[in-house]
Amino acid sequence: MDAKTHAKLETRARIMRALAHPSRLFMIEQLAGGERCVCELTEMVGSDISTVSKHLSILKSEGIVRDEKRGAQVFYSITDFRVLRFVRQIELLLAHMLENQMKAADVPQSRVGFAQFLRRTP
Amino acid sequence: MDAKTHAKLETRARIMRALAHPSRLFMIEQLAGGERCVCELTEMVGSDISTVSKHLSILKSEGIVRDEKRGAQVFYSITDFRVLRFVRQIELLLAHMLENQMKAADVPQSRVGFAQFLRRTP
DNA sequence: TGGCCTCTTGGCCAATCGACCAAGAACTGG
């Protein structure tokens, strides 16, 4: 693995890591509906405000969100809504992977459809 | 944040976390070219074989790769190639976010194009 | 069988993460 390749993968990994936390994903979903100040997000997430602030700074450091100070409040918003499409794709990915697992399981007579499987595992 | 929402986000986050490591992303890229046994991947990554094995088990536990034992070797392969498209999308995302940052920077006379910017920061 | 190869697992350790609290910076309104 040469240095250039490693640098590129390191960058990819940093983005992934920034998105790899439920609270951060939650805030991104909330910001999909428009900008929010830190105290609003704190209320929604339910953690300490300092925790939320740090989560936001992680997202900001990766360029995923942008902040704008207005008075005493700081409003955060999504810089590129494509990131939203990106994180939501995981749902599709999961569905496909589940489907593959079903196939691999080699269910006799294929009596268990994917839809039924999904229904049974909420 | 209700329990159902949290569970869904937790799942998304787990996938992200599994992908949030340079070596794991590297192995996924390598597996794009077809199945590989652990020792081949170890050779490519350059870490200890036990480290590589653990990385693979993380990817496997999230259903991203599949393993098949043949003799003394264990061959890993990608379960759904959509995951490849997914991780590669980060490049596009990054490009768009950089572009946004350029706009936000409010460069006078817009003399610095995005392409030039990219060239200057390898 | 015995030695070799391949891989996984457990143990250990340093580094990082994520939570909260406390302190303080910055703005607002009385």
Next chain:
DNA sequence: CCAGTTCTTGGTCGATTGGCCAAGAGGCCA
């Protein structure tokens, strides 16, 4: 100016991560 609100930052602490080594399971072949 002072009190109150909003937010960030530093500190601390337990949990998790990621690396290597050592041990052992399991397959292959002389």
